[in-house]
Amino acid sequence: xxxxxxxxxxxxxxxxxxxxxxxxxxxxxxxxxxxxxxxxxxxxxxxxxxxxxxxxxxxxxxxxxxxxxxxxxxxxxxxxxxxxxxxxxxxxxxxxxxxxxxxxxxxxxxxxxxxx
Amino acid sequence: xxxxxxxxxxxxxxxxxxxxxxxxxxxxxxxxxxxxxxxxxxxxxxxxxxxxxxxxxxxxxxxxxxxxxxxxxxxxxxxxxxxxxxxxxxxxxxxxxxxxxxxxxxxxxx
Numbered sequence: 565x566x567x568x569x570x571x572x573x574x575x576x577x578x579x580x581x582x583x584x585x586x587x588x589x590x591x592x593x594x595x596x597x598x599x600x601x602x603x604x605x606x607x608x609x610x611x612x613x614x615x616x617x618x619x620x621x622x623x624x625x626x627x628x629x630x631x632x633x634x635x636x637x638x639x640x641x642x643x644x645x646x647x648x649x650x651x652x653x654x655x656x657x658x659x660x661x662x663x664x665x666x667x668x669x670x671x672x673x674x675x676x677x678x679x680x
Numbered sequence: 681x682x683x684x685x686x687x688x689x690x691x692x693x694x695x696x697x698x699x700x701x702x703x704x705x706x707x708x709x710x711x712x713x714x715x716x717x718x719x720x721x722x723x724x725x726x727x728x729x730x731x732x733x734x735x736x737x738x739x740x741x742x743x744x745x746x747x748x749x750x751x752x753x754x755x756x757x758x759x760x761x762x763x764x765x766x767x768x769x770x771x772x773x774x775x776x777x778x779x780x781x782x783x784x785x786x787x788x789x790x
């Protein structure tokens with residue numbers, strides 16, 4: 565099946581700094597990518613939907629200036645957590661789909677962010 | 681945003697028993713999917729059922745869908761200790777968003 569790779573799998577950053585998480589589709593062109601956040605023992609919350617070449621659509625309550633999403637190519641989307649705070653510590657998961665993935669949605673392995 | 685409730689939130693059974701998890705959703709859907717997540721890991725896609733299907737099987741998994749009640753169930757038969765994980769339903773909306781339910785944490789005791 566198709567593969568979606570996320571990097572880094574774990575990252576620790578200091579409060580006030582920014583951290584970037586990458587999501588790559590390795591063997592298909594991802595026209596749409598989704599970013600989710602998951603707090604411990606909770607479900608996945610959709611943060612935003614990004615379509616290649618256009619601005620991301622954010623879910624209600626998600627600060628677009630804090631969580632910058634770029635989907636500049638058909639194989640890469642990035643999530644940048646700006647001015648990170650300890651409450652941003654979470655598990656971030658991306659997913660991707662495209663016409664040549666049969667529109668099936670594939671998930672990355674997730675990225676653990678810890679803000680200290 | 682969350683799509684709906686999953687029931688039960690936690691389930692503990694003995695190996696060999698069957699496990700049934702239920703999911704309810706709120707909006708019209710294109711399809712409904714079930715995923716599994718081991719603690720701290722990514723998601724594994726288990727099975728997809730389309731809105732015009734009522735039941736689907738895959739190995740020890742059986743999924744039903746009742747669009748009139750906006751609900752689905754996942755049955756795992758002859759459970760194994762390795763089935764211990766969290767299970768989530770997710771619905772694909774007509775706008776292409778995949779929205780997850782609250783999840784059920786399943787523990788299968790050896």
